[in-house]
Amino acid sequence: MPNIGFLGEPVLLKNVGKPAALTVDGYRQGGGYQALAKALAMQPAAVIDMVKASGLRGRGGAGFPTGNKWSFVPKEAKQKYLTVNADESEPGTFKDRVLMEEDPHQLIEGSAICCWAVGATVCYIYIRGEYVEAGDILERAIEEAYAKGILGKDVLGSGFELDMVVHRGAGAYICGEETGLLESLEGKRGQPRVKPPFPAVVGAFGMPTVINNVETLCCVTHILDRGPEWFKAIGTDERNTGPKLYAVSGHVEKPGTYEVPIGITFQELLDLCGGMWRGPSGDGPARQLKAFIPGGASAPVLTAADRHIKLDFDTLAKAGTMLGSAAVMVMDETASMLQVAKRSAKFFNHESCGQCTPCREGTNWLEVLLTHAAHGEATTQEVDLVPQVAKQIGGNSLCALGDAAMMGVGPIVEKFRDEILAEVRAAATHAHGNGNGRRAALPVLQGA
Amino acid sequence: MSPPALPAAFPPEAKARLDKLRPLYPTERALLLPALHLAQKHWGGWLPEEAILAVAAELALPPAEVYGVVTFYDLYHERPVGRHRIRVCTNVPCMLRGSAEVMQTLGEALGVEEGEVTADGRCSYVHFECLGACEQAPMMMVDDRYHGWLDAEKVKKIVEGLD
Numbered sequence: 001m002p003n004i005g006f007l008g009e010p011v012l013l014k015n016v017g018k019p020a021a022l023t024v025d026g027y028r029q030g031g032g033y034q035a036l037a038k039a040l041a042m043q044p045a046a047v048i049d050m051v052k053a054s055g056l057r058g059r060g061g062a063g064f065p066t067g068n069k070w071s072f073v074p075k076e077a078k079q080k081y082l083t084v085n086a087d088e089s090e091p092g093t094f095k096d097r098v099l100m101e102e103d104p105h106q107l108i109e110g111s112a113i114c115c116w117a118v119g120a121t122v123c124y125i126y127i128r129g130e131y132v133e134a135g136d137i138l139e140r141a142i143e144e145a146y147a148k149g150i151l152g153k154d155v156l157g158s159g160f161e162l163d164m165v166v167h168r169g170a171g172a173y174i175c176g177e178e179t180g181l182l183e184s185l186e187g188k189r190g191q192p193r194v195k196p197p198f199p200a201v202v203g204a205f206g207m208p209t210v211i212n213n214v215e216t217l218c219c220v221t222h223i224l225d226r227g228p229e230w231f232k233a234i235g236t237d238e239r240n241t242g243p244k245l246y247a248v249s250g251h252v253e254k255p256g257t258y259e260v261p262i263g264i265t266f267q268e269l270l271d272l273c274g275g276m277w278r279g280p281s282g283d284g285p286a287r288q289l290k291a292f293i294p295g296g297a298s299a300p301v302l303t304a305a306d307r308h309i310k311l312d313f314d315t316l317a318k319a320g321t322m323l324g325s326a327a328v329m330v331m332d333e334t335a336s337m338l339q340v341a342k343r344s345a346k347f348f349n350h351e352s353c354g355q356c357t358p359c360r361e362g363t364n365w366l367e368v369l370l371t372h373a374a375h376g377e378a379t380t381q382e383v384d385l386v387p388q389v390a391k392q393i394g395g396n397s398l399c400a401l402g403d404a405a406m407m408g409v410g411p412i413v414e415k416f417r418d419e420i421l422a423e424v425r426a427a428a429t430h431a432h433g434n435g436n437g438r439r440a441a442l443p444v445l446q447g448a
Numbered sequence: 449m450s451p452p453a454l455p456a457a458f459p460p461e462a463k464a465r466l467d468k469l470r471p472l473y474p475t476e477r478a479l480l481l482p483a484l485h486l487a488q489k490h491w492g493g494w495l496p497e498e499a500i501l502a503v504a505a506e507l508a509l510p511p512a513e514v515y516g517v518v519t520f521y522d523l524y525h526e527r528p529v530g531r532h533r534i535r536v537c538t539n540v541p542c543m544l545r546g547s548a549e550v551m552q553t554l555g556e557a558l559g560v561e562e563g564e565v566t567a568d569g570r571c572s573y574v575h576f577e578c579l580g581a582c583e584q585a586p587m588m589m590v591d592d593r594y595h596g597w598l599d600a601e602k603v604k605k606i607v608e609g610l611d
């Protein structure tokens with residue numbers, strides 16, 4: 001069973017560790033598929049209004065209001081699609097895997113409700129290729145749902161026809177970007193499209209398409225079940241509502257998936273995780289917090305001084321960072337911020353699809369500069385070049401990966417500049433014994 | 449790429465699977481990723497030229513288009529891989545919890561560099577981006593399975609257990 005924790009009543013994670021819920025009957029025993037039945041008895045527009053009223057915002061990264069997104073889909077189009085974004089490749093994020101492995105019918109139900117609301121008759125669940133087990137579990141659940149009349153020609157006897165299929169990706173972070181995902185689904189390289197047109201109007205195979213994250217659709221199931229007022233009552237305010245999954249990793253005692261009201265403070269979340277790590281032996285003193293990244297590798301880093309910040313969309317945006325996928329990565333006093341910055345830069349460089357020059361070349365430069373720095377072969381000016389290069393990428397590229405590289409790498413160097421410069425000097429002393437951080441020639445990074 | 453005289457056929461089980469999927473997609477091209485996954489399984493974990501040609505023929509696509517897709521994705525391999533494929537996550541959360549030790553232990557246990565195949569063809573290992581299981585850090589993927597909460601001892605045991 002995966003590591004999980006709660007504050008308050010578990011809703012999204014209530015079936016974790018209950019293998020019975022993997023079957024239709026077991027899932028029904030916990031009240032499953034009542035929400036879908038309820039939705040099918042309503043007008044589609046009323047379902048959309050209900051989701052709007054709940055204040056639900058997308059859990060995939062951008063926090064876009066889900067009900068609004070659904071209402072952009074043109075009513076008259078002949079063929080419409082739902083594409084579930086189960087690509088989950090943002091470093092630090094693993095909540096969707098838990099949802100799919102432990103409670104596949106919750107996702108199937110939420111997806112079916114969305115399809116009814118927008119008039120989609122085919123649902124593709126685009127899952128990252130590495131999630132072999134989650135994909136297999138979903139396929140088995142879908143097969144049973146067809147056999148029990150929940151999917152197929154006549155959904156729950158309503159006359160609504162719906163097909164659902166698991167589509168496996170093949171290892172590319174950019175396919176989590178919604179238009180990269182569509183390209184990939186169509187059998188192409190996952191290179192993002194120019195927007196507009198937005199997928200709600202021109203999406204998969206040229207047709208109107210809703211793209212939602214796994215957790216977003218799981219929330220929909222419960223909004224239909226319990227009503228928008230219930231959902232709205234949880235959270236910080238009417239713009240930050242509902243239960244939320246936080247994937248906590250790094251230097252905490254109990255990394256795992258935590259379901260709490262959106263807007264919990266970082267410190268409260270840390271306490272739920274058993275506090276800071278005590279080291280591999282488990283009996284050392286809890287270490288000191290140095291930094292945390294609240295929303296995956298794409299989100300600007302925060303420091304120990306920010307520990308009482310509320311982890312919701314708007315509070316984090318005001319603080320210059322973002323909730324993103326709510327992947328909270330925690331770093332203690334032993335973490336090398338230079339290594340963290342370098343590893344993230346390497347990630348963005350590897351994952352840039354290469355279409356836009358600022359992103360393709362800029363992410364490469366970030367990795368080159370930080371690799372030199374880690375070898376003690378960068379000057380102070382070169383370290384300071386990192387945030388400058390980062391700012392040339394963000395806003396100058398086609399998709400949000402460029403912005404993510406800017407936000408995920410630059411602020412680490414800005415906020416931990418002194419520490420990083422000291423590390424560069426220490427590495428230089430180690431390598432050359434002179435300690436002034438200068439090197440003869442700029443080495444060329446292999447494979448760059 | 450010079451095409452062989454007779455391109456190898458797409459395996460019948462894989463063909464049957466594609467036939468089941470076909471009605472769910474409006475274009476033939478959308479079957480490309482599923483077809484490549486099936487082909488890779490059939491051809492021993494990688495995609496030799498004949499596999500690419502077989503997929504291209506099956507979906508009536510230019511081989512160059514298929515090849516372009518293959519090179520874009522990390523899970524498709526253009527070179528032979530070990531019978532067991534190990535992917536070690538080295539992204540930040542795993543790095544913070546010791547992925548370097550996992551890489552080092554694998555190198556020592558297998559006696560090859562990252563990306564190389566052991567002489568007996570048994571294993572190959574590479575570092576990988578976040579695999580979406582950071583709560584188990586450090587972790588790695590062996591073939592289709594995740595192994596988490598690793599340390600040097602566990603890694604050695606897992607490697608010894610591979611046939």
Ligand SMILES: Cc1cc2nc3c(=O)[nH]c(=O)nc-3n(C[C@H](O)[C@H](O)[C@H](O)COP(=O)(O)O)c2cc1C
Pocket residue numbers: 057058059060061062063064066085086087088089090173174175176177178179211212213214216217399400401404
């Ligand atoms: C580079 C990049 C990667 C992304 N990866 C994911 C992902 O793995 N899963 C996801 O749900 N959203 C991801 N997104 C966000 C999607 O583009 C999109 O906003 C989201 O799927 C919409 O669903 P939501 O409104 O339910 O959040 C990514 C965005 C970018 C720019």
Ligand code: SF4
Pocket residue numbers: 174191192351352353354355356357359360397398399400401402403
């Ligand atoms: S910003 Fe980067 S990842 Fe996005 S389309 Fe441009 S090159 Fe590709």
Ligand code: FES
Pocket residue numbers: 091092093537538539540541542543577578579580581582583585587
């Ligand atoms: S960082 Fe290793 S699984 Fe996420």
